[in-house]
Amino acid sequence: MSKARANILQRLTAVERPVVDLSARESLSRFDWDKAERIRRFTERMQAVRAEVHQADRANWLDTVATICQQKGLNNLLLSPTTEWGQAITQNAERFPTLKYYERSIEDWKQEMFYEVDAGLTSTLGGIAETGTLILWSSPDEPRTLSLVPPIHIAILETDKLYSTFAEAVQEQGWLEQGLPTNALLISGPSRSADIAQVLAYGVHGPKELVVVLV
Amino acid sequence: MAKPTEFRVDVEKALGKTEIRAHFRKAMDTLMINRRNQFPDDAALQALRTQAQAIRANALSKLPELLQQLETNLIKNGVQVHWAETTDEANQIVLGIMQKHNAKSIIKGKSMVSEEMGLNHFLEERGIEALESDLGEFIIQLDGETPSHIIMPAIHKSKEQISALFHEKFPDIPYTDNVDELTASARRILRDKFYAAPVGLSGVNFAVAETGTLCLVENEGNGRMSTTIPPVHIAVTGIEKVVEKLSDIPSLLSILPRSATGQPITTYFNMISGPRKPDEKDGPTEVHLVLLDNGRSRIYSDPELLATLRCIRCGACINHCPVYVRIGGHSYGTVYPGPIGTILEPQKSGLSVHGELIQASSLCGACGEVCPVRIPIPNIINRLRYDSVRKDTENTPTQEAGTRRKSLEAATWKAWSWAASTPSVYNFGSKTATQLRGLVPNNLGAWTSVRSAPKLAEQTLHQQLKTLGVDHE
Numbered sequence: 001m002s003k004a005r006a007n008i009l010q011r012l013t014a015v016e017r018p019v020v021d022l023s024a025r026e027s028l029s030r031f032d033w034d035k036a037e038r039i040r041r042f043t044e045r046m047q048a049v050r051a052e053v054h055q056a057d058r059a060n061w062l063d064t065v066a067t068i069c070q071q072k073g074l075n076n077l078l079l080s081p082t083t084e085w086g087q088a089i090t091q092n093a094e095r096f097p098t099l100k101y102y103e104r105s106i107e108d109w110k111q112e113m114f115y116e117v118d119a120g121l122t123s124t125l126g127g128i129a130e131t132g133t134l135i136l137w138s139s140p141d142e143p144r145t146l147s148l149v150p151p152i153h154i155a156i157l158e159t160d161k162l163y164s165t166f167a168e169a170v171q172e173q174g175w176l177e178q179g180l181p182t183n184a185l186l187i188s189g190p191s192r193s194a195d196i197a198q199v200l201a202y203g204v205h206g207p208k209e210l211v212v213v214l215v
Numbered sequence: 216m217a218k219p220t221e222f223r224v225d226v227e228k229a230l231g232k233t234e235i236r237a238h239f240r241k242a243m244d245t246l247m248i249n250r251r252n253q254f255p256d257d258a259a260l261q262a263l264r265t266q267a268q269a270i271r272a273n274a275l276s277k278l279p280e281l282l283q284q285l286e287t288n289l290i291k292n293g294v295q296v297h298w299a300e301t302t303d304e305a306n307q308i309v310l311g312i313m314q315k316h317n318a319k320s321i322i323k324g325k326s327m328v329s330e331e332m333g334l335n336h337f338l339e340e341r342g343i344e345a346l347e348s349d350l351g352e353f354i355i356q357l358d359g360e361t362p363s364h365i366i367m368p369a370i371h372k373s374k375e376q377i378s379a380l381f382h383e384k385f386p387d388i389p390y391t392d393n394v395d396e397l398t399a400s401a402r403r404i405l406r407d408k409f410y411a412a413p414v415g416l417s418g419v420n421f422a423v424a425e426t427g428t429l430c431l432v433e434n435e436g437n438g439r440m441s442t443t444i445p446p447v448h449i450a451v452t453g454i455e456k457v458v459e460k461l462s463d464i465p466s467l468l469s470i471l472p473r474s475a476t477g478q479p480i481t482t483y484f485n486m487i488s489g490p491r492k493p494d495e496k497d498g499p500t501e502v503h504l505v506l507l508d509n510g511r512s513r514i515y516s517d518p519e520l521l522a523t524l525r526c527i528r529c530g531a532c533i534n535h536c537p538v539y540v541r542i543g544g545h546s547y548g549t550v551y552p553g554p555i556g557t558i559l560e561p562q563k564s565g566l567s568v569h570g571e572l573i574q575a576s577s578l579c580g581a582c583g584e585v586c587p588v589r590i591p592i593p594n595i596i597n598r599l600r601y602d603s604v605r606k607d608t609e610n611t612p613t614q615e616a617g618t619r620r621k622s623l624e625a626a627t628w629k630a631w632s633w634a635a636s637t638p639s640v641y642n643f644g645s646k647t648a649t650q651l652r653g654l655v656p657n658n659l660g661a662w663t664s665v666r667s668a669p670k671l672a673e674q675t676l677h678q679q680l681k682t683l684g685v686d687h688e
């Protein structure tokens with residue numbers, strides 16, 4: 001359809017371009033919140049959309065995750081064995097439900113992935129305090145479906161990667177310079193819908209529960 | 216009397232449906248309150264609107280260059296780019312991709328452009344199943360309906376109606392009117408469909424030229440599923456959706472969901488920059504983008520009408536429209552209802568098709584006030600009204616301009632304009648009118664069916680001002 005392309009571009013270029021006032025365009029939204037304030041806002045926003053937020057630290061996060069798995073009665077947990085978190089959990093496997101590793105292409109185990117995984121655990125690239133948001137970048141270790149298909153998503157967020165706004169995160173983390181991954185994702189709560197008579201329901205297509213562990 | 220048009224008949228019908236009208240009223244009230252709560256600080260809101268407007272206006276001012284940059288970067292990222300001048304071409308492109316893969320079904324995330332294309336109907340006529348996976352779209356598809364709102368497609372339906380519908384279509388599932396259970400049933404049904412679907416389709420909220428990235432805003436995860444699970448992903452979008460830079464995105468993402476549903480942000484914001492890489496374990500192996508014109512480049516050629524293309528499809532103008540809330544989305548008979556539909560549809564398809572919509576406005580101005588990208592919707596409605604009766608039709612790109620021009624009406628206005636600008640005639644006329652005021656009939660047709668007839672004053676305004684001692688010079 002290169003004819004369509006040529007025609008469209010020809011019509012668009014034939015037009016005298018409007019002069020635009022761009023003075024407002026570049027302003028970058030960010031807030032001077034200290035770490036405690038960022039954590040407070042993040043937690044408040046997440047809880048407002050029914051996500052669970054657990055405060056932990058480097059010393060005890062493993063206990064926190066183990067307790068979450070226990071309380072939710074998980075039979076298994078899907079994770080990447082290569083992340084810092086995945087390695088630690090693997091070394092303490094006896095404290096966790098059966099560990100499943102995302103090691104094959106989805107085609108090779110789609111049935112199991114779709115119908116037999118209880119929860120997926122992922123790391124995060126950071127968080128956003130203003131909106132209560134997790135940032136996830138897909139990678140060979142932590143593929144897109146890990147945070148999408150299982151009914152529960154457990155995410156680990158390091159609080160020193162908590163930015164005040166999305167704009168700040170994009171700039172501070174140098175997204176443009178790094179180059180975007182196949183899939184960059186913002187997650188701000190469990191999957192939800194208000195399509196039936198404006199009544200909120202959770203777990204429409206994505207995870208029904210989102211559990212954030214702050215370290 | 217002339218036969219009432221289809222639009223008038225539909226409006227009349229819709230006005231009689233008190234139950235549905237109550238749903239709309241309640242839903243729109245909630246949406247308006249939710250939006251207001253998201254913007255407690257008016258100065259901040261106005262600054263954000265100005266910024267969003269500048270971002271979109273900037274993109275439009277460089278549209279052909281940005282589309283080419285987007286294409287170059289998408290191709291570099293491994294995405295295949297297709298261009299379509301008409302909806303038919305766009306449908307053919309989708310069909311061609313499906314045939315190449317021998318695909319007999321497609322699963323769809325929410326996309327208004329695919330509604331614009333009439334894609335479902337087109338594919339079904341060719342023996343291909345097109346299944347909607349957005350919960351609202353899924354529900355109306357079950358009932359053979361079209362969306363009544365661009366963000367909440369099934370907003371006209373009550374919980375009871377949806378329960379009955381599920382029971383009718385899925386007799387194996389026990390009847391329930393519990394929303395959680397209904398949602399769980401839909402999840403189960405659609406999971407199996409996602410599992411098996413050979414092709415997924417989505418819309419695009421913003422396309423970033425600088426990085427070759429397609430952005431999708433959603434709450435349910437149907438967009439993520441449609442763009443991640445099937446081996447082939449086809450995205451369809453209007454050519455106007457491009458923005459220049461990655462740094463343009465956060466502000467648009469900040470204002471879109473707040474204006475739309477009053478959420479600070481949607482559950483998911485999905486930025487797709489290509490198909491699965493060799494070392495990745497999931498995601499589609501093929502990603503396509505279809506860029507659709509369908510009249511947009513014509514709108515682009517007019518400096519005033521161009522503002523229409525800034526739209527980010529938030530639906531705020533719809534939620535705040537006193538006409539929409541009364542007549543509902545279906546009466547418009549268009550893909551896009553409400554104020555945005557009122558200005559967009561006649562421009563896309565010509566004034567003879569949906570030109571009547573531009574009369575269906577009280578010009579209250581609410582739409583223009585809430586629009587996050589400051590589209591002067593009331594001005595554009597006025598402009599289109601002018602286009603519909605203007606004589607110099609070569610000066611507007613609007614199709615079928617001038618077709619509503621009536622010679623008697625035109626002559627009347629011409630005479631009026633002459634009289635009003637000729638003081639002697641005006642004074643004589645207005646004085647005579649006050650003297651003959653008793654002759655104004657009480658019955659003035661449609662006007663007096665719901666109002667009392669106007670009465671002329673005893674004295675002209677000039678006389679009254681003189682009595683009051685106002686010096687008008």
Ligand code: SF4
Pocket residue numbers: 525526527528529530531532533554555582585586587588589590
């Ligand atoms: S015209 Fe403005 S308010 Fe209406 S949908 Fe578009 S962006 Fe939103």
